[in-house]
Amino acid sequence: MVKKILSTIFQQASQGDLSPLLQELTRVRKLHAQVVLYGSPTGPNWLGIAHATQGLFPENSIEIPQQFSQCLLNRKEQNACIQAIKALQFESVLISGFAPYFIDWIEALHTKVAVNVLYHGTISEWHDAKHQALIGKMIQLGKQGAIQEFQFVKKGLDNVFRTLYNLQAVHQPLANPILPEGLQKLQLDRTKIHIGVFGTNTFNKNLHNQVVHTLMLPNTVVHVLDNTPFDYLGMQERIIGHGKHMNREDFLGVLGSMDLNLYLSFNESWGLVAKESEILGIPVLELQEFDYLNKILTAIEAKK
Numbered sequence: 001m002v003k004k005i006l007s008t009i010f011q012q013a014s015q016g017d018l019s020p021l022l023q024e025l026t027r028v029r030k031l032h033a034q035v036v037l038y039g040s041p042t043g044p045n046w047l048g049i050a051h052a053t054q055g056l057f058p059e060n061s062i063e064i065p066q067q068f069s070q071c072l073l074n075r076k077e078q079n080a081c082i083q084a085i086k087a088l089q090f091e092s093v094l095i096s097g098f099a100p101y102f103i104d105w106i107e108a109l110h111t112k113v114a115v116n117v118l119y120h121g122t123i124s125e126w127h128d129a130k131h132q133a134l135i136g137k138m139i140q141l142g143k144q145g146a147i148q149e150f151q152f153v154k155k156g157l158d159n160v161f162r163t164l165y166n167l168q169a170v171h172q173p174l175a176n177p178i179l180p181e182g183l184q185k186l187q188l189d190r191t192k193i194h195i196g197v198f199g200t201n202t203f204n205k206n207l208h209n210q211v212v213h214t215l216m217l218p219n220t221v222v223h224v225l226d227n228t229p230f231d232y233l234g235m236q237e238r239i240i241g242h243g244k245h246m247n248r249e250d251f252l253g254v255l256g257s258m259d260l261n262l263y264l265s266f267n268e269s270w271g272l273v274a275k276e277s278e279i280l281g282i283p284v285l286e287l288q289e290f291d292y293l294n295k296i297l298t299a300i301e302a303k304k
Helices: 002-012 019-031 047-056 075-087 102-109 123-127 129-143 157-165 207-215 228-233 248-255 272-279 292-303
Strands: 034-039 061-064 092-096 114-119 149-152 169-171 193-197 220-224 239-241 260-263 284-286
Touching: 019 034, 019 061, 019 075, 034 047, 047 061, 047 092, 047 272, 075 102, 092 102, 102 114, 102 129, 123 129, 129 157, 149 157, 157 169, 193 207, 207 220, 207 228, 228 239, 248 272, 260 272, 260 292, 272 284, 284 292
Parallel strands: 034 061, 034 092, 092 114, 114 149, 149 169, 193 220, 193 260, 220 239, 260 284
Antiparallel strands: none
16 A cells, blocks of 8 residues: 555656656665665765765665755655655655755645754854844754754754754764775875865865965975865975875775864764764874864874
8 A cells, every 4th residue: 555655646746757766765664663864975075964864874864866955856746755754654754964954844844744853064154144043943943843852963062052952852863974994095105194174175274274284394295175275375295185086995094194184164963974084093183173284293202
């Protein structure tokens, strides 16, 4: 009966081929009462959330096609997915990451299915008007009972939502990354100190501060994803780029080849790169620390 209902739903959907999503929803329902939904990455955007979600929920997470924060399914196709979730009688849906289109999904689902949200952001991102509107809507949906529980990767945000809004909220730490077998590490000049500064070249990632302070130390080579933003420094021989669009296995091989990795962001939600560095056995300075030079020196001395 369920298959017949789903078949009808998807036949009524418009041009897109939804059969892969249908198959995934059916597969997950056979294993779990909860389905976890997250948006597909666009280059580095949403990539960390995708990896974090897959690490936390390897069996029951499903990727929804999106570009940046825009769903690639049209309204009929989104409705078809929502109706399929109801027809499969999931007990709960967890939205991991919070693109704006998921608001419509929550409003359509919550009367039939318990809806929870896993938020990967942090308060310092809320200076942006779009983030403010999204957080305001999340709070409103929580007060209305449309969102039953808020889960936060950033420790402490759960306490904010409990204290300020009396909402059900918990801290959800990231799972330790599962490393692929046979990672290929780089053959580097070990007479040098190799320091990784891996992040996208956006203001909040704070790359230029970290690169400049690393270069101040003698005998250091700094490794980045894309070295072209640092051409102005005139130190190309000490700044090595490894490519903006590396696959995860190659990236982990590079990350694991360093003597030290930095992840000193102005505002960082969860720091998956830091956890990956730790699991690879490479020391990492992480998250919102600003006395760079002394901290780098201390970490290097501890490494010797």
